[in-house]
Amino acid sequence: MPLLEDGRLVADHWASVADGPLPEGAVIVPPARLAEAAPRNAPLGVSIGNDVQVDTLAPWLPRLALVQVTLPKSKDGRAFSQIRALREYHGFRGEIRVAGHVIPDHYAMLLRCGASTVVVPEGSDPAVWRAARRVVSIAYQHAQSAEQPLALLRRRVA
């Protein structure tokens, strides 16, 4: 499926492997396969369900270049807290990828929580995502993305 980064479609260099043999190169695996995949000499990512406490990933984070979170339904917002916790509590600097039922209206908020990329449905128009991201340029609370402070609680985000 296409991958969106910074409002553009980009090539995806990662292979997602739930089960079966691990291919060469960068792989995204479920948490249960981290021990098996970690010793390989290739970039490592993990895909977590939205009921996973990201603290359980802590021992692996130094080794991980990517964490993928999932929205099983568009209105299930647990991933937003997972993303923020990875950035804020664990100082994770790698890619945070969002998969599942993501809609353009999530995009700006996902980025503010600290997401990097979104797996978008086949045929998505990146212009719609770019527009959705820029439509509201002011925010009233601290978040994980770089922002320009304005007076009081406000900051400019886009």
Add this chain to the structure above:
Amino acid sequence: MPEAPFLRVPEHARTYRYDAVDREFLAQRIAEFRGQVRRRLAGELTEDEFKPLRLMNGLYLQLHAYMLRVAIPYGVLNSAQLRQLAYIARRWDRGWGHFTTRQNIQFNWTRLVDVPEMLEALAAVDMHAIQTSGNCIRNTTTDEFAGASPDEVADPRVYAEILRQWSSLHPEFTWLPRKFKIAVRGAEDDRIASRTHDVAVQLKRDPAGAVGFTIHVGGGMGRTPILGVPLFDFVPEAEFLRVMEAILRVYNALGQRENIYRARIKILVRDLGRDGFLALVQDELARMPVEPYRLAPEVVQAIRAHFAPPPFAAAEAVALPADPAFAAWVRHNTRPHRQPGYASAVISLKPVGGIPGDATAEQMEALAELADRHGFGELRVSHTQNLVLPHVRRDELHALWQGLRAAGLATANFGQGTDIIACPGLDYCALANARSIPISQQISERVDALDRAHALGELQIKISGCINACGHHHVGHIGILGVDKHGAEAYQITLGGAPGNDAAIGELIGPSFGYDAVAGAVETILRTHIAHRQPGERFLDTYRRIGQAPFKEALYAVA
């Protein structure tokens, strides 16, 4: 769209005044929703995807039409805003609006195509419908006498406004398991049903005079009514938003999502226990950086400036005219004011036999006029679905009352038996089991007759059309709940509930009553109270003293 001077904001009305940044945010937000409506109409969004988006913009689909719920932040508005609400009611609805228990107003006959224009009309007076529904942090409610009441420790509007800003489009908390309601009060006296909220904040001062917050968590109505439990005794002001963040983080991560009836924070707090929940909140606090979440004193001060006292006159104490109808209104519908010579006046939206919370466009305009003339152009909406002029000179009360009478708004029943809270029920609401409004009208007439003969005193009757409990029936002295009994409307009655400092969940008195019997049952209950009461006792006191048995017997004794 009407222009100034129609929309001229009264100089001394203390609403939060938007600046260019706030207006830009609002304009963008409306543009966003306009785009979402367009994408929905073009089929780019499914109804499933659109639903949470329209809900976040206050748009519900009811039985007969869309309903637009407009935010009145913490129930504070000025006369220009009220005039604009009247204009909207007339232009896009059927000439009236309905004030809600969340201190908002809703328009029940909205067309989807009109919504973007309605939102623009609202934005012209710095109003919006953001987060009045959906699984996000809703409009914070507060005391309708804020800034006026003599017993206030600190002004709750300041912190309610801070919460409003902080929770607006919060990136992490816009897709919560369920809606989230916060109430803030500044006085010990709980006039806002604090413990029925997901989070209740009470302002306190430490011995040095610094503001802090007592926080309760996990209250809620609905199928499983629970009163909030104390979480923190005194959170310092600087930590306010950090603590809110921490509570919401725990809830967003762990709140139930599968079962809508188990998704409110009250269930999480109950299941974890207060201490278990607190430990998780403290764990978050221990890990959160301090500085980014610190509520700076300059911010508080700048926001407090929006709520500075209006220029009160040095008014003399006056003797009020002796007219008995006026005296009754003063007795029931005015409250003491911290400023000598002033009072707060409650405008009852509960005419006997009327629809609780409804106001016509003409009434709204009359009220705006009276607010300009007698109350600095400022009004409040109370959670009991009434309106308040917070600052009225006592020597102008009579003139105000005459103006109210002319507009049909001088019902002298605030806090009395006919001041009924009722949800929209089956007349509008798609979730309802039974009608609330006509039941409320019938009860109101019976209670009025009893009250005239027997002076019932303070009495809170609350009616919900289904277990979602929007009418707060669980905390009514007399609570009425519409249920479905083999396809027919039926009503369960609970007694002994209370919303305030003596908060309690009412107890079910027995089998339900049919549509035609419920008003009679309420009369029977009140007659039983009258027969047993001791001097000065309210219904609630009598019930708590003598218990269920006499009421049960009167209601169910086989004839």
